[in-house]
Amino acid sequence: MPEAGAAGAPLMTVIAVISFLACLALAGFFFVRQAAQQWTSDLSGSITVQIVGDSPSVIDRDIAAAENVLRATSGVEEVRVYSLEQRRKLLEPWLGKGRVSDSLPVPGIIAVEVSPALRKDLSGLQMDLANRAPGARLDDHGVWNDSLSASAQTGQILAFGIFLLIMVAACAVIIYAARAGLAANKEIIDVLHLVGASDEFIAAEVQRRFFVLGLRGALMGLSLAIIVLLLSGWALQGLEPSGYFLPAIRNNSATMVWLLMVPLLICTVAAVSAKQTVMRSLSGRW
Amino acid sequence: MVIAQSHKQRSVLVNFENVGLSYDGVSETLRDVNMVIRDGDFRFLTGPSGAGKTSLMRMIYLAQKPSSGRLTLFGENINQLPRDQLPLMRRRIGVVFQEFRLLEHLTAFENIALPMRVQGVNQNEYAQDVTELLTWVGLGDRVNALPETLSGGEKQRVALARALVSKPDLILADEPTGNVDPIMGERIMRLLVELNRLGTAVIVATHDLTLVRRMKKNILRLKDGRLSLHGPLKDISPATRAEASSRAAGDERSALGA
Ligand SMILES: Nc1ncnc2c1ncn2[C@@H]1O[C@H](COP(=O)(O)OP(=O)(O)OP(=O)(O)O)[C@@H](O)[C@H]1O
Ligand SMILES: [Mg+2]
Numbered sequence: 421m422p423e424a425g426a427a428g429a430p431l432m433t434v435i436a437v438i439s440f441l442a443c444l445a446l447a448g449f450f451f452v453r454q455a456a457q458q459w460t461s462d463l464s465g466s467i468t469v470q471i472v473g474d475s476p477s478v479i480d481r482d483i484a485a486a487e488n489v490l491r492a493t494s495g496v497e498e499v500r501v502y503s504l505e506q507r508r509k510l511l512e513p514w515l516g517k518g519r520v521s522d523s524l525p526v527p528g529i530i531a532v533e534v535s536p537a538l539r540k541d542l543s544g545l546q547m548d549l550a551n552r553a554p555g556a557r558l559d560d561h562g563v564w565n566d567s568l569s570a571s572a573q574t575g576q577i578l579a580f581g582i583f584l585l586i587m588v589a590a591c592a593v594i595i596y597a598a599r600a601g602l603a604a605n606k607e608i609i610d611v612l613h614l615v616g617a618s619d620e621f622i623a624a625e626v627q628r629r630f631f632v633l634g635l636r637g638a639l640m641g642l643s644l645a646i647i648v649l650l651l652s653g654w655a656l657q658g659l660e661p662s663g664y665f666l667p668a669i670r671n672n673s674a675t676m677v678w679l680l681m682v683p684l685l686i687c688t689v690a691a692v693s694a695k696q697t698v699m700r701s702l703s704g705r706w
Numbered sequence: 707m708v709i710a711q712s713h714k715q716r717s718v719l720v721n722f723e724n725v726g727l728s729y730d731g732v733s734e735t736l737r738d739v740n741m742v743i744r745d746g747d748f749r750f751l752t753g754p755s756g757a758g759k760t761s762l763m764r765m766i767y768l769a770q771k772p773s774s775g776r777l778t779l780f781g782e783n784i785n786q787l788p789r790d791q792l793p794l795m796r797r798r799i800g801v802v803f804q805e806f807r808l809l810e811h812l813t814a815f816e817n818i819a820l821p822m823r824v825q826g827v828n829q830n831e832y833a834q835d836v837t838e839l840l841t842w843v844g845l846g847d848r849v850n851a852l853p854e855t856l857s858g859g860e861k862q863r864v865a866l867a868r869a870l871v872s873k874p875d876l877i878l879a880d881e882p883t884g885n886v887d888p889i890m891g892e893r894i895m896r897l898l899v900e901l902n903r904l905g906t907a908v909i910v911a912t913h914d915l916t917l918v919r920r921m922k923k924n925i926l927r928l929k930d931g932r933l934s935l936h937g938p939l940k941d942i943s944p945a946t947r948a949e950a951s952s953r954a955a956g957d958e959r960s961a962l963g964a
Contacts, residue, residue, distance in 0.1 A: 611807050614769060615868070616797035617824035618790065703789065706771060 431597050432637040435686065438593065439641025440648075442586045442682050447649055449579035450675045456572030465497075465539060466561065471528035473555040483528040485553035490530065493545055495538030502529040528555075587689065594630060594690045598697040601626065609702075623698040627691045634690030638683035645679065716744040718781070719876050719907050720766055722933075725775035727761055735761050739775070739933045741926065743876070743909065748902045750918045751911040753928030759911040760804055762928065763878045766909075767801045768792055780875075797825060800869035804880035804911075806861045808853040814840060814864045815849045821872040832871065839867040842897075844890070858885040866894060876907045883914060895921060915939070 469486055473479040483501060490499045502510075507526045538545070542560055549556040602609065612622055720743035727736040735758045743749065751759050764770040765777060768784065777784050779795055787795065800821075808817045815836055816823075822832040840846055843863035845856075853861055862885045869877060879898060883891035895910075895917060902908045909926075912918060918925060922938040 607807070608809055608811075610769075611809060612820075612824060613793070614767060614796060614801060614807075615821040615824055616793045616872070618793040621824050621826075706768075706789070706792075 428633065431593070432633055432640070434593055435590065435634055435637030435690070436640040436644070438586055438590045439638035439682055439686050440645045441641075442583055442590075442686070443642055443645030443679050444648070445579050445583035445586060446678060446682060447645070447675060449576055449583060450678065452572055452575035452579060454675075456569060456575075459568055459572075465533050465536070467532050467534055467539070467542065468559045468561070469528075469530040469532060469549065470557045470559060471530070471553065471555045472557065473525055473527075476523070476525055479525055479528050479555060482553040482555040483530065486528075486530060486549055486556045489545070489548045489552050490532055493538070493548065495535040496532060496545075497535060498531075498533035500531040502531070587685070590686055590689050591693050594634070594693045595697050598626060598630065598694040599701065602698060602701055613705075619699055619702040622702065623695045626698045627695040630694035631687050631691040634687035635683060638686040641686075642679060642683050646676075716746055719743050719745060719747075719779070721776075721778040723776040723778070725765070725772045725777050727758070727765065727770065728773045729761075731773075734773075734931050736928075736933070737931045741933055741935065743907055745875070745907055746902065746905055747907045747909075748899065748923045749909045749926050750921070750923055751909055751926045751928065752913070752915070752918060755913070757928040758931060759928055760880055762933070763801070763880055763909070763911060766876075767799050767878055768796055793824075797821065797872060798875045800872065800874035800877045802862070802865050802869045802877075802879040802882045804884070806853075806865040808861055808864055808868075810853050813850045813852060814845060814856070817853065817864055818867045818871050820868060825872070835871060836867075839871060840864075843867050859887070859890060862886055863890070863894075866897075870901070874906065877901065877909070879908070879910045881912055882910060883912065883917060891917065 469490070471479055471482045471486060473482055487499060487501055490496050504526065507529055510529070511526060534542075539560075542558060546558050549558060609622055720741070722739045722741040725736065725739040726734055727739075728734045739762065751762065753759055761770065765772055766779070768779070771785065780798060782791070782795070784795075809820065812820070818836045818839060819829070819832055822836075823829075837846075837849070840849055843866060845851075845860060845863055845867075848856065848860065851860075853864070856864065862882065866879070866882055869879070877898065882894050882898070886894065891914070898908050898910060899921065919939045924938065925936045927934050927936055
């Protein structure tokens with residue numbers, strides 16, 4: 421019953437902004453999570469064996485020995501030995517084209533895909549390699565992995581924390597607006613009481629109003645957020661051809677579904693906090 | 707003259723026992739008020755401006771707690787009433803407020819329908835009653851008018867219709883004829899008398915002594931914060947009475963289309 425009043429339009433704008441920010445925070449959360457998942461999963465099954473030695477012949481011998489060890493180890497799924505050609509190519513950027521002499525001991529590289537079980541415990545493999553191919557060094561990308569997942573976790577916590585803070589702000593704004601609305605509509609509420617309205621009736625009227633207002637504002641914010649996300653996804657895609665950095669925006673309907681929940685959450689928050697506020701402040705009257 | 711009445715079988719709706727009211731805790735607006743309103747009673751409430759007529763009514767329609775004494779409404783001591791019982795009690799009382807207190811954002815129809823709506827009654831159950839009431843108060847063509855577009859007297863009639871729509875057991879009318887011309891005033895009074903004849907208890911606060919004289923009803927008089935009950939006032943002169951009643955009868959006939 422209490423009318424939309426002057427507070428209607430500004431409040432809706434505030435809710436739209438809150439919803440926009442909440443959508444961005446949530447999209448950020450999913451973006452970081454998915455990017456981290458993608459990166460770490462790409463790395464986590466891979467290890468590299470490097471073979472160093474004083475002369476090409478020693479290196480070649482150790483490469484063969486290491487390959488044998490790897491192929492004999494259970495849990496090793498793929499072994500890819502880099503040829504001398506390939507290894508030279510890898511060095512070219514540092515040494516210059518055609519400058520890699522035949523006598524230079526170019527380190528050997530073997531890329532290995534391992535099962536998750538083996539990935540967890542590489543010590544056996546490490547020992548075998550040390551025994552049979554002394555020049556082999558095993559690199560499990562662990563440093564990369566650890567720092568990636570640590571920073572991804574921090575990013576996720578941060579994004580979700582921001583999302584929660586924005587929701588708290590939404591609650592506070594609604595409570596404030598509901599209180600102000602009650603004060604501004606005091607005469608209406610008095611009359612409603614005097615003609616026999618219960619607190620529940622009045623609270624339900626206020627709740628309905630805030631639900632509609634919350635829904636409209638939140639949908640506006642969501643639309644804006646989707647536009648911004650699509651635009652920035654499109655812009656970054658131009659910069660980074662592989663499109664590797666925006667997994668959350670590109671072809672990800674799960675994130676979109678979660679974003680659609682934001683307006684629902686916001687208008688529920690609006691309705692519930694408005695109702696609680698009204699019931700609490702009316703119960704203080706006679 | 708304090709009168710005694712025989713009302714053995716009629717139930718007590720309102721019972722004031724030594725009720726006092728002080729807004730500021732210092733000066734007493736009302737003190738030691740004792741009064742009983744029974745089913746079917748009709749009372750005028752008179753007294754000079756500021757005597758406390760509205761204050762007395764505010765206590766009955768549960769807008770103001772008494773500062774002292776005991777007020778019983780429909781058999782319940784209102785000081786012991788839990789908050790969730792107040793709406794049920796208020797729904798049994800129809801009030802015409804002195805300042806009307808219509809909701810500005812609602813049409814005349816919606817204002818009158820309000821007491822039904824807050825009870826959760828379906829619109830198609832009350833729509834006809836509301837329309838008939840609007841027609842009766844002479845506003846059949848202003849169904850969708852907002853209060854700000856109505857004159858004082860028109861607002862008063864909407865307020866009256868709102869007080870009647872839920873068929874209350876007790877009607878409190880605070881200066882219900884204050885803003886209307888004598889003809890409409892007379893019609894409003896006739897309606898209240900008719901509702902009273904059908905069993906509704908009515909209390910009318912008014913300054914209009916001519917009206918009070920004409921209606922021949924018992925009078926509650928407020929003076930210096932105290933209330934006393936009196937019998938009907940005597941007419942000023944037989945001529946005035948004859949003129950008044952013939953005019954009233956004529957109005958009534960034309961108003962009802964008879
Ligand atoms: N809400 C209030 N707060 C404080 N004082 C009030 C309040 N309402 C009324 N009063 C005071 O109580 C006294 C009685 O006021 P009330 O309105 O009951 O008189 P009344 O008989 O209805 O007068 P009128 O005939 O002018 O309508 C007045 O002195 C008024 O100033
Ligand atoms: Mg008054």
